[in-house]
Amino acid sequence: MATARSVTLKAASTSLWSLNRSSPKAKTVRALSTIMSPPSKAVVYEHHGPPDTVTRMIELSPVEVKENQVCVKMLAAPINPSDINRVYPVRPQVPAVGGYEGVGEVYSVGSAVKGLSPGDLVIPSPLSSGLFFAPFDRLLLFCFECLKFKIGTWQTYVVKDHDTWHKISKDSPIEYAATITVNPLTALRMLEDFTTLTAGDSVVQNGATSIVGQCVIQLARYRGIHSINIIRDRAGSDTVKEKLKALGADEVFTESQLEVKNVKSLLSNIPGPALGLNCVGGNAASLVLKFLRQGGTMVTYGGMSKKPITVPISCFIFKDLSLKGFWVQKWLTADRTKECREMVDYLLRLAQEGKLKYEMELVPFGKFHTALDKALGKHGSQPKQVIKF
Amino acid sequence: MATARSVTLKAASTSLWSLNRSSPKAKTVRALSTIMSPPSKAVVYEHHGPPDTVTRMIELSPVEVKENQVCVKMLAAPINPSDINRVYPVRPQVPAVGGYEGVGEVYSVGSAVKGLSPGDLVIPSPLSSGLFFAPFDRLLLFCFECLKFKIGTWQTYVVKDHDTWHKISKDSPIEYAATITVNPLTALRMLEDFTTLTAGDSVVQNGATSIVGQCVIQLARYRGIHSINIIRDRAGSDTVKEKLKALGADEVFTESQLEVKNVKSLLSNIPGPALGLNCVGGNAASLVLKFLRQGGTMVTYGGMSKKPITVPISCFIFKDLSLKGFWVQKWLTADRTKECREMVDYLLRLAQEGKLKYEMELVPFGKFHTALDKALGKHGSQPKQVIKF
Structure with missing residues (x-):
């Protein structure tokens, strides 16, 4: 049944995408075929420096969706303080795509992927991003470990291993799904853990x-x-x-x-x-x-x-x-995968029921730098900026 | 057997002391008789203020040693920073005898006292002094609760309930026995508890x-x-x-x-x-x-x-x-009586074996105020001052 997965490409616009096979019987053919992501638009930074000067939007070429990978079409991603401020002692290796949180829709899946299908709503698994924390004394190591798993949510299509993604209810409000892992989870854990x-x-x-x-x-x-x-x-x-x-x-x-x-x-x-x-x-x-x-x-x-x-x-x-x-990214460790996913689901349910709300401003991806300026506080106090792709 | 205890008065110099009965058969007579302590010399303070001006040495009249009480002849007692400085948020009700720690020898015991005999070496039980701590918000209450159990070790004879005293080995070095409960116990707990x-x-x-x-x-x-x-x-x-x-x-x-x-x-x-x-x-x-x-x-x-x-x-x-x-007086709670006494014994053994040592200066009780001046830092850095009675 693993090979019987139907892989549908919603926007098979370039020649490479037509290589995708959806027949459950085409095992050998699929193994030889190559699933490719669409090209992606991404906000990247190639140097460290003030976010508004070092970030730019570029086109990324299609990449292969390997058998264990999933291509996700991003729907929304916030600009968090942790994405832009300089207090953090770790810096990802550059060049890198910005963004830590976000929500997307499964666009295509590799041949060996179970449990995720095109159209599913997913967020970067709370675990995947924070897993590889080295002790403070060896933080330089962290940059390299982290990079391998960094999502980079400020882009239109993301291809990552299937366990990078956590499937959420399709009813989840998009802007909350995009922002649930950092702030609401921090609030919940601090109320629970001490x-x-x-x-x-x-x-x-x-x-x-x-x-x-x-x-x-x-x-x-x-x-x-x-x-x-x-x-x-x-x-x-x-x-x-x-x-x-x-x-x-x-x-x-x-x-x-x-x-x-x-x-x-x-x-x-x-x-x-x-x-x-x-x-x-x-x-x-x-x-x-x-x-x-x-x-x-x-x-x-x-x-x-x-x-x-x-x-x-x-x-x-x-x-x-x-x-x-308390630092939520440090809290997220391998032994907390299940607990963490349950908490995210709990928080999203509260958001869906209107019991958890906060002000956000949705901004089209094309206006990323306007949103970034607001997030940087250039225009006074502003609601949380959430990019809508 | 409880009433068969032999109570010997070592210094039966005044008329009252002769009331003491040592016959194991004299139960009814003893119940009616009164055991009295010797008169005591004590350093007391009748007001709050600078320790060197508010303290004075006075004679205290003999008091009755009730059936559950023990009269202890003090041997040594330190002047601890906690006895003299003003950072503590609680003040005992005045007038009061100063001093928190010390070591003494059982002088006489009440008719119902078991497990302690004249000549035994005792220290104020680490529990008895710190037991009645109210939460910070209600510290005023503490003063009254505390007072009932305050030892006041700066005096020659102390009469308190038998469970106020912890019997220690007769081989214990006196100056360490007098100082083991506050500082060494603090060091031990801090190494163990966090x-x-x-x-x-x-x-x-x-x-x-x-x-x-x-x-x-x-x-x-x-x-x-x-x-x-x-x-x-x-x-x-x-x-x-x-x-x-x-x-x-x-x-x-x-x-x-x-x-x-x-x-x-x-x-x-x-x-x-x-x-x-x-x-x-x-x-x-x-x-x-x-x-x-x-x-x-x-x-x-x-x-x-x-x-x-x-x-x-x-x-x-x-x-x-x-x-x-960490505050050792707060750490000492009722549920820690046994643990605490074991720790004191452990520390005293180390002291006796020469594995735990620190500099102290023994000062005769008559020179209390010289020792107090040194403890107050008037003469530069000085060893811990321990009064010898």
Whole structure:
């Protein structure tokens, strides 16, 4: 039955594609034939540098779809901060196609591929991208290991081994499918992995307007957990507060509102949080620490202010706090494949049911650089930019 | 048999003491008789304030030794930083007798006491002093709970419930018995509780010249674990290095020696440590973080520099470090009674065998205030001050 797979090419426009055989009996012929991908348009970078100057869109020639490989027609892919900022200690080898997350439709499959058929909706398997992490001390090695498995979602067609792809429900909303693996998964894991939170408990976070922050609010609320949210002081902060409360936030404070002796006195009927989430650093991290209750844990998953975290000694000795970090790409290890795919499906179901939402702006691939400029913050605060192919 | 206990008073010098009955058959008489302690000399403080001005030595009247109580003649008691500094968030109710640790000899026992006899060597049970810790948020409650069980070791005779005392081997060296519960126990627990270290691993610490630091070096060496030690820059640092190396330190660096790009390049044949211990804060804590390997843990148990700890975001996200705290008085909880007593016995055995040592100065009780001045640092760096009664 393995060789009986029907391989349909939806856009067999060039001569090479006609080599594809769909007859279940044509085993020997297929083995000798060659399935090729369509040519692909891709955003690549050939040097390291500012993303808006080093990236350009090019045409990539068709490549062979080998017997274990799958060609996926990309439908949508976000521009994540992790794609463009320079804090990461690892850089993929150049030249490379940009993009880490995305969603696509199976376009053609190699002769030995089971379980995936043309038309299936797939995302890069959460596992495939993060699997080959070397210890910090040997990160240079990582670049090479990683490259072999890097997807590069900013292109129209991607050909990769079949186990690179995770099939998702065809009903999944495309823009959520394209963005579920990095931010919502981070929010979910941070709520699950560091403390045991049950209904009635609370969590405190800064950077509450980020996509992760919005997911934390909604996932917490969905479990009956209160969220205490810290946002920057800015024009329109009242509107931001209303938005976050509409998502389910219990409390939203600007940093300046928390310049009081005892921040916990501002909480009404919410227990002190055992879990704090920090993606900002600096003063905003100190505020999270102040809210935490005895024995609590602060998890750092970002540093938007580019400032370090300053911790008074008493936080450790008398308040018995723990400080830890979370990086979803490191969390994704081989032994978590199944768990991870289940979580992605769970999150996509929540998105489909309208229980998990966040603002995104869909941008045609042709306008990639406009989207990149927005993602780089050149036009002020903008929704998450998601490329639509 | 419980009532057959022979109670001998060694110094029955005043009239009250003669009430003591030693006859095993005199049950009814004993129940009506009253055993009294000798009068006691004690260092008390009646107000909170600088220890050298608020403490004074007074005479305390004899008190009754009730049926479950034991009167202990103190032999030695240290002046610990925790006895005199003000960083602690809890203050015992005044007036109170000072001192937390110490060793004494059973002087007389109440009629219902089993397992302790006059002449036995005892220390305040590590459990009894730290048991009644309230959560940080309710620390005010603690003061009252604590007071009931506070020993107050700076006095010549102490009468407390029998389970307040832990009998130790009569061969135990007195000055170590008097100081084993706070510093050596801290060192042992920190090596045990946060990471799994096996022979060949390493640990990094600052404040290496402290008693805890010296214990860490020796306990680590005893298990085949390398120690990397950070000390202050000061006159005579070469002598200090030699002393610590004589105790078993593998590497000793002054802070200024570590002003290099990659501190780990200074290590020869020692693996990067998974455990770091910090009792200083500020730059000395940052140096510990720099030594730690991927996924390592820094445990803070003091803040001698009075400076906070500053942590770059990357330590959490990419280096995946955890920061925690340790406070031995909090560690000592009811469910750890047995474990704790075993550890104290283990540490005292090591001390007796000469495998655990640290410098102490024995001072007669009459010169308490001279010792206090030294402990307060008025005369520069001094050995640990231990009162001898």
